[in-house]
Amino acid sequence: MGRVGVLLLNLGGPEKLEDVGPFLYNLFSDPEIIRLPFPWLQKPLAWFIASRRTKKSQENYRKIGGGSPLRRITEAQGAALKEQLHALGQEANIYIGMRYWHPYTEEAIARLNQDGIEKLVILPLYPQFSISTSGSSFRLLEKIWQEDPRLQRIEYTVIPSWYKQPGYLQAMAALIAQELDQVPNPDEAHVFFSAHGVPKSYVEEAGDPYQQEIEECTYLIMQTLNRPNAHTLAYQSRVGPVEWLQPYTEDAIPELAEKGVKDLVVVPISFVSEHIETLEEIDLEYREIAEEAGIHNFRRVPALNTHPVFIKALADLVVDALKAPSIKLSQVYQMKKKVKIYPPERWEWGITTSAEVWNGRIAMLGFIGLMIELITGHGLLHMLGIL
Ligand SMILES: C=CC1=C(C)c2cc3[nH]c(cc4nc(cc5[nH]c(cc1n2)c(C)c5CCC(=O)O)C(CCC(=O)O)=C4C)c(C)c3C=C
Ligand SMILES: [Fe+2]
Numbered sequence: 094m095g096r097v098g099v100l101l102l103n104l105g106g107p108e109k110l111e112d113v114g115p116f117l118y119n120l121f122s123d124p125e126i127i128r129l130p131f132p133w134l135q136k137p138l139a140w141f142i143a144s145r146r147t148k149k150s151q152e153n154y155r156k157i158g159g160g161s162p163l164r165r166i167t168e169a170q171g172a173a174l175k176e177q178l179h180a181l182g183q184e185a186n187i188y189i190g191m192r193y194w195h196p197y198t199e200e201a202i203a204r205l206n207q208d209g210i211e212k213l214v215i216l217p218l219y220p221q222f223s224i225s226t227s228g229s230s231f232r233l234l235e236k237i238w239q240e241d242p243r244l245q246r247i248e249y250t251v252i253p254s255w256y257k258q259p260g261y262l263q264a265m266a267a268l269i270a271q272e273l274d275q276v277p278n279p280d281e282a283h284v285f286f287s288a289h290g291v292p293k294s295y296v297e298e299a300g301d302p303y304q305q306e307i308e309e310c311t312y313l314i315m316q317t318l319n320r321p322n323a324h325t326l327a328y329q330s331r332v333g334p335v336e337w338l339q340p341y342t343e344d345a346i347p348e349l350a351e352k353g354v355k356d357l358v359v360v361p362i363s364f365v366s367e368h369i370e371t372l373e374e375i376d377l378e379y380r381e382i383a384e385e386a387g388i389h390n391f392r393r394v395p396a397l398n399t400h401p402v403f404i405k406a407l408a409d410l411v412v413d414a415l416k417a418p419s420i421k422l423s424q425v426y427q428m429k430k431k432v433k434i435y436p437p438e439r440w441e442w443g444i445t446t447s448a449e450v451w452n453g454r455i456a457m458l459g460f461i462g463l464m465i466e467l468i469t470g471h472g473l474l475h476m477l478g479i480l
């Protein structure tokens with residue numbers, strides 16, 4: 094086998110408070126994060142939303158020490174993975190490609206090109222697939238691949254999602270068990286899975302398999318845990334005015350308290366590292382909601398970070414992927430069957446899918462304009478500097 098590389102894909106996070114604005118701009122510039130009818134509107138709207146959100150987001154990052162720990166943790170995961178692969182007899186270089194902050198995916202690709210990597214495993218650090226996370230990174234990679242002929246010589250394979258991997262499930266179950274055993278009556282504690290949300294339309298209209306993969310993952314973790322505890326799944330971190338997957342974490346916690354739950358063990362399920370949504374949103378915001386609602390024991394299961402069973406699971410995924418028939422970037426969306434590739438782009442006359450898509454887009458544009466006018470007191474054209 095030639096020189097082997099593993100490309101770890103992740104979201105990225107601002108390292109300093111000054112990074113928050115440009116990080117948010119990068120995030121909202123992604124059409125997989127805000128789906129807009131007209132591409133030309135993407136950048137101005139990204140700038141607008143990022144400018145409005147920066148201050149509040151900076152306050153949250155300040156509460157967790159002034160920046161995201163994501164880069165440091167992902168680098169530690171990469172180093173541990175390299176060591177574990179070596180122990181399994183598989184030498185490999187590890188590359189980290191972040192979607193919205195340093196080290197960017199483009200930088201990782203430039204480095205693996207320089208190193209002369211001949212065989213590459215693309216492994217997103219998201220256990221479940223979503224259009225907005227792994228899907229967005231895969232789309233970016235497809236574009237980079239098309240533009241760089243050198244990459245076409247690399248034999249690569251993609252791991253689309255891996256939430257069923259036994260080692261991953263065991264590591265999650267071990268961390269949950271450890272937390273349950275800290276409460277006075279472990280069997281009475283309620284296990285509360287809090288997944289990162291996505292807009293409901295991603296699942297219902299665009300066919301994102303995310304909700305189904307999260308639900309199945311929750312079920313598999315509870316089976317692996319093999320304890321009698323009751324459990325709930327809810328979704329956190331909603332952004333913007335549209336409906337996201339329900340129930341929302343901030344509503345589900347007081348509802349459980351009302352039903353008499355006193356001990357709550359919260360499990361962050363969509364992400365394998367500590368980040369702002371665990372350290373700030375769960376540990377500070379949801380804890381306050383829970384305590385006000387009468388929950389005595391609020392415990393949060395730590396993220397997997399460099400848990401040895403988890404790192405072994407990642408190494409097993411890589412070793413298995415190197416042996417299996419390769420999966421191409423263009424195949425991922427076919428495998429995640431329900432995902433529609435893109436809405437039809439060409440106009441067709443009559444009551445057609447295309448007409449409905451365009452009607453929807455025009456309505457959406459009107460809606461965005463109205464929202465901006467309501468929030469700011471100025472019209473969209475005024476905001477964009479056109480009027
Ligand atoms: C699997 C995890 C994630 C999904 C799904 C996801 C979808 C999604 N996110 C936003 C908007 C924001 N996300 C932000 C930060 C952020 N998001 C994830 C993970 C998922 N996002 C992580 C791990 C992080 C934190 C990185 C870090 O700095 O530690 C932010 C910025 C923070 C803030 O201002 O609240 C935004 C905004 C949307 C709109 C979306 C689905 C469409
Ligand atoms: Fe997010």
Ligand SMILES: [Fe+2]
Nearest residue numbers: 330369370374
């Ligand atoms: Fe948040």
